Amino acid sequence: MTTEIAAPIARYRGEPVLQLPLDLYIPPDALEVFLDTFEGPLDLLLYLIRKHNLDVLDIPMARLTAQYLEYVEVMRRKSLELAAEYLVMAAVLIEIKSRMLLPRPPSVAPDEEDPRAELVRRLLVYEQMKLAAHRLDELPQVGRDFMLVQVWIDKEADLALPSVNAEDLHQAWLWLLQRASVNKHHRVTRDQLSVREHMTMVLRRLQEVSFLEFTQLFSQEDGVPKLVVTLLAILELARESMIEVTQQEPYAPIYVKLTHGLSVV
Amino acid sequence: MDSPSFDIEHVKHVIEAALLTASEPLQLADLKKLFDDELDNDALQEALTEVAQACEGRSIELVNVASGWRFRTRPEYQRFLDRMNPQKPPRYSRAVLETLAIVAYKQPVTRGDIEDIRGVVVSTNLIKALEARGWIDVVGNREVPGRPELFATTRQFLDDLNLKALTDLPPLDDLGQLIETVAPGARVGGEFGAEAGDEALSADGEETGIDAPADIAPETGPTLN
Amino acid sequence: MDSPSFDIEHVKHVIEAALLTASEPLQLADLKKLFDDELDNDALQEALTEVAQACEGRSIELVNVASGWRFRTRPEYQRFLDRMNPQKPPRYSRAVLETLAIVAYKQPVTRGDIEDIRGVVVSTNLIKALEARGWIDVVGNREVPGRPELFATTRQFLDDLNLKALTDLPPLDDLGQLIETVAPGARVGGEFGAEAGDEALSADGEETGIDAPADIAPETGPTLN
Numbered sequence: 001m002t003t004e005i006a007a008p009i010a011r012y013r014g015e016p017v018l019q020l021p022l023d024l025y026i027p028p029d030a031l032e033v034f035l036d037t038f039e040g041p042l043d044l045l046l047y048l049i050r051k052h053n054l055d056v057l058d059i060p061m062a063r064l065t066a067q068y069l070e071y072v073e074v075m076r077r078k079s080l081e082l083a084a085e086y087l088v089m090a091a092v093l094i095e096i097k098s099r100m101l102l103p104r105p106p107s108v109a110p111d112e113e114d115p116r117a118e119l120v121r122r123l124l125v126y127e128q129m130k131l132a133a134h135r136l137d138e139l140p141q142v143g144r145d146f147m148l149v150q151v152w153i154d155k156e157a158d159l160a161l162p163s164v165n166a167e168d169l170h171q172a173w174l175w176l177l178q179r180a181s182v183n184k185h186h187r188v189t190r191d192q193l194s195v196r197e198h199m200t201m202v203l204r205r206l207q208e209v210s211f212l213e214f215t216q217l218f219s220q221e222d223g224v225p226k227l228v229v230t231l232l233a234i235l236e237l238a239r240e241s242m243i244e245v246t247q248q249e250p251y252a253p254i255y256v257k258l259t260h261g262l263s264v265v
Numbered sequence: 266m267d268s269p270s271f272d273i274e275h276v277k278h279v280i281e282a283a284l285l286t287a288s289e290p291l292q293l294a295d296l297k298k299l300f301d302d303e304l305d306n307d308a309l310q311e312a313l314t315e316v317a318q319a320c321e322g323r324s325i326e327l328v329n330v331a332s333g334w335r336f337r338t339r340p341e342y343q344r345f346l347d348r349m350n351p352q353k354p355p356r357y358s359r360a361v362l363e364t365l366a367i368v369a370y371k372q373p374v375t376r377g378d379i380e381d382i383r384g385v386v387v388s389t390n391l392i393k394a395l396e397a398r399g400w401i402d403v404v405g406n407r408e409v410p411g412r413p414e415l416f417a418t419t420r421q422f423l424d425d426l427n428l429k430a431l432t433d434l435p436p437l438d439d440l441g442q443l444i445e446t447v448a449p450g451a452r453v454g455g456e457f458g459a460e461a462g463d464e465a466l467s468a469d470g471e472e473t474g475i476d477a478p479a480d481i482a483p484e485t486g487p488t489l490n
Numbered sequence: 491m492d493s494p495s496f497d498i499e500h501v502k503h504v505i506e507a508a509l510l511t512a513s514e515p516l517q518l519a520d521l522k523k524l525f526d527d528e529l530d531n532d533a534l535q536e537a538l539t540e541v542a543q544a545c546e547g548r549s550i551e552l553v554n555v556a557s558g559w560r561f562r563t564r565p566e567y568q569r570f571l572d573r574m575n576p577q578k579p580p581r582y583s584r585a586v587l588e589t590l591a592i593v594a595y596k597q598p599v600t601r602g603d604i605e606d607i608r609g610v611v612v613s614t615n616l617i618k619a620l621e622a623r624g625w626i627d628v629v630g631n632r633e634v635p636g637r638p639e640l641f642a643t644t645r646q647f648l649d650d651l652n653l654k655a656l657t658d659l660p661p662l663d664d665l666g667q668l669i670e671t672v673a674p675g676a677r678v679g680g681e682f683g684a685e686a687g688d689e690a691l692s693a694d695g696e697e698t699g700i701d702a703p704a705d706i707a708p709e710t711g712p713t714l715n
Contacts, residue, residue, distance in 0.1 A: 124668050164426065
């Protein structure tokens with residue numbers, strides 16, 4: 001290179017880069033987050049290429065592969081959950097690199113592809129879509145950037161009831177997550193739902209009668225899972241002070257009733 | 266308001282936009298929220314009157330019903346609208362759907378629980394509408410001051426949604442991955458120095474948050490979440 | 491029509507009432523049903539133009555989207571409306587947005603196509619979220635083993651983004667331009683000189699197929715890498 005040290009070899013985000021960073025330094029604490037920042041190996045590779053201002057048509061494979069592997073290695077050392085795609089890409093990079101090291105006969109057929117061509121094609125197509133996604137998100141969107149007009153029609157005969165399906169509830173929950181940023185908090189799995197469902201069932205039964213003996217809430221035909229779920233439901237109801245569980249003395253029957261014994265609602 | 270910057274034309278336009286897009290009638294208190302500067306009732310009333318007057322001779326009118334102000338079509342236009350009729354079933358508002366989702370997934374819940382999760386007040390009308398539809402009902406009271414009613418979904422809800430049990434509802438486990446939880450600036454994946462720190466923080470917050478759900482699901486303890 | 495009783499004011503009012511109350515965009519064919527007398531397209535179009543003009547300077551506007559005509563609020567009023575109603579649709583994660591972009595620009599695509607372009611597995615939930623939003627749906631199957639489903643964007647997707655056709659989407663950067671992203675002076679030549687041997691590739695990328703977008707167009711079907 002004829003360039004003197006003082007002349008920036010590139011500008012990255014407006015900052016002059018005087019020297020190419022020798023490695024990609026990732027603060028250990030940020031690593032997991034760093035991994036989350038990328039949508040996969042292609043995204044990571046693009047980042048490395050763009051960050052170092054590499055020529056996409058002439059990717060220095062040895063350098064890129066080394067950095068990529070270093071990154072993957074750190075992830076493994078940290079025992080982070082490493083998506084399989086990252087390992088597959090590592091193999092692809094190594095393969096390309098080794099093919100490039102093979103000496104080429106001078107009479108190389110003109111139609112022989114550069115070993116990097118396929119990778120480059122994928123990177124560019126991905127980058128194209130990544131940019132498109134960004135622009136798509138910037139388009140004004142109904143409900144977010146503008147609203148639809150809906151004027152009331154005063155019409156008594158209109159008894160058509162809105163319909164709802166399970167997917168609507170799914171979508172509604174997404175809205176909730178978004179607004180409250182509660183993503184990790186509301187883990188509702190099938191098991192928990194089942195407990196919740198049984199809590200409702202127990203409450204409904206207690207509404208019909210003022211109290212029940214504990215054992216009456218269980219039925220022998222129920223399988224073990226159901227018995228357990230029912231027990232969990234009763235415990236949870238008691239914990240949330242929705243029911244009272246009482247026992248006069250040891251070994252006496254246990255009674256369950258609505259708190260305050262109110263069956264009138 | 267005698268603030269010199271009070272621009273009645275602007276106020277009218279904003280009010281009109283709100284009234285034309287609201288799914289329910291709006292009260293003066295709702296309309297006030299539209300503006301940063303405190304707007305007094307007189308100014309609002311004046312703007313409403315002018316918006317109403319601007320509708321004269323048009324097909325819609327601004328009316329004040331029990332629950333607030335709303336636009337409606339003038340009855341004489343009904344016969345034309347009927348011709349177009351392909352009565353598409355109306356859709357529930359997002360407020361209704363969210364409330365229903367909370368009752369379905371977190372039952373039994375009080376109105377307070379719903380409000381905590383949604384972050385907004387839940388109107389009585391909304392609860393009543395779901396009760397009238399036969400989809401939710403009261404299954405008890407929680408033993409806390411005020412003894413709030415506990416709502417749960419009904420058998421009919423399952424029937425109408427063609428479900429056999431609540432467990433047939435779509436699981437919600439990994440929905441969190443679908444929405445943006447990081448700062449929008451972080452998306453380009455370009456620089457991660459400064460932002461990485463913030464994200465690390467929120468990642469931590471999330472983990473500890475699991476043990477302290479009190480702010481979102483008050484009475485529901487850690488065991489169920 | 492040149493019927494003497496043709497009253498454009500009346501037509502405008504009726505059209506406006508229909509558009510203000512409709513839950514979906516209306517097409518000319520829908521609007522025609524509003525009138526007993528046959529109304530020709532020119533007259534309707536004229537009335538629509540006048541209704542649209544009457545909105546100038548107001549907070550709503552009449553727009554023509556993929557499924558027809560409808561009113562919407564102008565985006566500059568959104569910040570006021572947000573104050574009253576903090577509920578916003580979810581801001582999707584990059585994974586969702588990239589998937590949406592691939593379906594929008596490369597449709598029809600299979601899940602496998604999406605995974606090939608993104609280089610990662612695409613979760614079922616992600617696809618479901620876009621389907622539930624009504625933005626993508628299945629339009630067929632590709633005739634290869636497994637008959638994978640082909641996804642495309644819906645009319646509602648265009649409507650929700652206020653677009654009339656897919657051609658209104660922001661244009662893609664062409665691949666050639668992405669290659670140029672590196673400033674000419676920024677070549678790293680020296681340091682990687684040893685490897686930079688094959689100038690052939692960078693000199694005429696065409697032979698390598700990099701400049702030939704046909705290669706990556708959806709028509710190439712299942713071979714799409």
